[in-house]
Amino acid sequence: xxxxxxxDLTHDDVAKILKIIDExxxxxxxxxxxxxxxLHVRRDASPGESVRRAAANPAVRAPAPVAADASVPAKKAPxxxxxxxxxxxxxxxxxxxxxxxxxSPGEKPFVEVGQHVKAGDTVCLIEVMKxxxxxxxxxxxxxVAIPAQNGALVEYNQPLVYVMPDPxxxx
Amino acid sequence: MVSPPFRRLLVANRGEIAVRVIRACDKLxxxxxxxxxxxxxxxxxxxMATRAVCxxxxxxxxxxxxxxxxxxxxxxxxxxxxxxxxGFLSExxxxxxxxxxxxxxxxxxxxxxxxxxxxxxxxxxxxxxxxVPRVPGSERIDSLATAQSEARRVGYPVLLKASAGGGGRxxxxxxxxxxxxxxxxxxxxxxxxxxxxxxxxxxxxxERARHIEIQVLGDSHGNxxxxxxxxxxTQRRHQKLIEEAPSxxxxxxxxxxxxxxxxxxxxxxxxxxxxxxxxxYDTDAGRAYFLEMNTRIQVEHPVTExxxxxxxxxxxxxxxxxxxxxxxxxDVALSGHAIECRINAEDASRGFAPGPGRLAAWSMPQGExxxxxxxxxxxxxxxxxxxxxLAKVIAHGSSRAEAIARMDSALARCRIEGVPTTVPFHRxxxxxxxxxxxxxxxxxxxxTLLAREKVAA
Numbered sequence: 001x002x003x004x005x006x007x008d009l010t011h012d013d014v015a016k017i018l019k020i021i022d023e024x025x026x027x028x029x030x031x032x033x034x035x036x037x038x039l040h041v042r043r044d045a046s047p048g049e050s051v052r053r054a055a056a057n058p059a060v061r062a063p064a065p066v067a068a069d070a071s072v073p074a075k076k077a078p079x080x081x082x083x084x085x086x087x088x089x090x091x092x093x094x095x096x097x098x099x100x101x102x103x104s105p106g107e108k109p110f111v112e113v114g115q116h117v118k119a120g121d122t123v124c125l126i127e128v129m130k131x132x133x134x135x136x137x138x139x140x141x142x143x144v145a146i147p148a149q150n151g152a153l154v155e156y157n158q159p160l161v162y163v164m165p166d167p168x169x170x171x
Numbered sequence: 172m173v174s175p176p177f178r179r180l181l182v183a184n185r186g187e188i189a190v191r192v193i194r195a196c197d198k199l200x201x202x203x204x205x206x207x208x209x210x211x212x213x214x215x216x217x218x219m220a221t222r223a224v225c226x227x228x229x230x231x232x233x234x235x236x237x238x239x240x241x242x243x244x245x246x247x248x249x250x251x252x253x254x255x256x257x258g259f260l261s262e263x264x265x266x267x268x269x270x271x272x273x274x275x276x277x278x279x280x281x282x283x284x285x286x287x288x289x290x291x292x293x294x295x296x297x298x299x300x301x302x303v304p305r306v307p308g309s310e311r312i313d314s315l316a317t318a319q320s321e322a323r324r325v326g327y328p329v330l331l332k333a334s335a336g337g338g339g340r341x342x343x344x345x346x347x348x349x350x351x352x353x354x355x356x357x358x359x360x361x362x363x364x365x366x367x368x369x370x371x372x373x374x375x376x377x378e379r380a381r382h383i384e385i386q387v388l389g390d391s392h393g394n395x396x397x398x399x400x401x402x403x404x405t406q407r408r409h410q411k412l413i414e415e416a417p418s419x420x421x422x423x424x425x426x427x428x429x430x431x432x433x434x435x436x437x438x439x440x441x442x443x444x445x446x447x448x449x450x451x452y453d454t455d456a457g458r459a460y461f462l463e464m465n466t467r468i469q470v471e472h473p474v475t476e477x478x479x480x481x482x483x484x485x486x487x488x489x490x491x492x493x494x495x496x497x498x499x500x501x502d503v504a505l506s507g508h509a510i511e512c513r514i515n516a517e518d519a520s521r522g523f524a525p526g527p528g529r530l531a532a533w534s535m536p537q538g539e540x541x542x543x544x545x546x547x548x549x550x551x552x553x554x555x556x557x558x559x560x561l562a563k564v565i566a567h568g569s570s571r572a573e574a575i576a577r578m579d580s581a582l583a584r585c586r587i588e589g590v591p592t593t594v595p596f597h598r599x600x601x602x603x604x605x606x607x608x609x610x611x612x613x614x615x616x617x618x619t620l621l622a623r624e625k626v627a628a
Binding site: 096097152 | 224
């Protein structure tokens with residue numbers, strides 16, 4: 001990887017950085033500075049939101065530090081939002097409905113934490129009035145958290161499953 | 172305290188009516204769940220409700236118009252009832268039916284009653300059978316030849332209307348046979364686009380009309396009462412702007428006749444809940460004809476509440492729970508006069524162009540005989556996705572003149588910044604001698620008030 005500037009820092013680069021941080025046991029805070037971009041990553045819960053946003057959007061060129069999005073209303077945001085694991089991509093509910101982890105009661109869940117998934121794999125179902133909608137992972141990676149409760153009502157846009165995207169394969 | 176009619180109710184609407192329904196539930200001791208789109212997560216209704224759930228993205232067709240999402244939200248949050256407000260799904264028989272199937276009470280009439288009244292041709296047939304006269308006109312029009320012969324029978328000018336219609340869409344005035352083919356085509360296309368049904372029918376066009384409607388309440392025990400009339404003649408393009416009760420244009424005999432007719436019609440369809448039977452009053456002939464029945468709470472219901480002292484929304488909810496109407500017909504007494512002005516985020520000087528935006532300032536008048544129904548507050552962002560209604564200012568007085576004076580002073584005290592509003596328009600109407608003398612007809616705003624401004628400009 002050549003010396004990175006903000007313009008050529010890719011999604012994969014960010015994912016790699018996050019992976020390094022994630023695997024280091026005694027690291028709580030990291031600050032990286034490039035021309036035009038400062039990436040500030042902290043391990044504790046609430047600023048994790050900003051980390052996830054930075055990772056999900058590699059084109060961020062905003063001056064540092066990357067602030068939490070003010071348009072996300074604090075009060076009414078689903079509780080699960082705070083649990084966003086650093087670097088993971090949220091699979092969000094495309095509709096309001098009932099969340100199911102398995103194809104039918106008694107069956108094995110579609111995914112478990114730690115399981116690897118392909119972008120096209122179904123990770124859960126949302127039932128809206130007897131109509132079952134398969135929800136795909138959307139990204140190749142590893143399931144790191146499943147904040148939604150099986151059988152519970154999930155709201156539109158609520159995070160259901162977090163997937164840590166695979167690091168880019170070496171060329 | 173008596174036990175509440177329901178433990179928890181889902182509010183399937185937004186804006187001021189969602190706030191109004193939550194207030195009624197608070198009064199009855201019912202918990203509320205506000206079903207909100209993503210654009211309304213921070214709305215006053217979301218804040219006031221016991222809980223809010225996001226049912227979908229901002230566009231109404233992906234949120235407030237999704238029956239399955241709303242019923243799923245009600246079931247998922249343990250609601251026993253759904254209040255549909257007005258607009259959106261409030262008059263969709265399929266939604267009422269879906270609620271019934273899912274075991275959730277729909278606050279409104281049965282799907283059968285909505286269906287019977289929703290189709291204008293069927294409604295007119297029912298009205299005729301109930302002895303409620305309709306405007307001379309036709310049944311369904313299926314060809315140009317039928318249209319021409321019917322127009323000749325009824326007499327020009329005629330009005331082409333959409334069978335599935337409302338709100339002025341799919342309507343055309345035809346003044347001679349030369350215009351009829353083009354008007355038919357335009358009206359049918361508009362009706363098809365707006366309602367998914369291009370079926371048309373025809374009515375005699377009344378040149379000087381007032382819009383008069385009767386408020387009724389029916390319950391599951393077979394009681395139907397009326398709460399007098401509202402006069403909603405101050406309209407622009409068939410959209411009501413100002414409503415008042417009682418009507419300054421009709422006498423006691425006419426009032427009693429219309430009320431009887433409305434009650435008969437509601438009884439005929441075993442009507443449950445709040446409904447409004449609309450009439451067009453021909454001021455030249457002194458005769459009233461049936462227009463349609465709206466099977467929901469109306470925007471302008473507060474004027475009736477102000478002159479009767481009855482709470483229509485709590486009545487609706489009690490009725491949905493199987494309770495009888497809480498009063499008898501002989502207990503309904505009218506007191507004084509009430510006027511409502513709809514304050515929209517629109518610029519009347521620019522063809523009523525809507526102007527969404529953030530409310531930099533929001534301060535509404537308070538005082539004796541005043542009521543303001545609104546979902547707005549300082550800093551609120553009026554979203555561009557929905558209708559432009561910001562607030563309803565309702566003024567009550569012992570006489571019409573007193574109500575007008577009170578309204579005018581209230582309007583002068585509205586301080587709204589950040590969006591255009593119809594406050595200046597309403598002040599102009601309150602000051603106008605035609606309005607003061609009750610000479611306004613349903614086309615007065617366009618043909619007199621706005622037309623004169625155009626000349627003066």
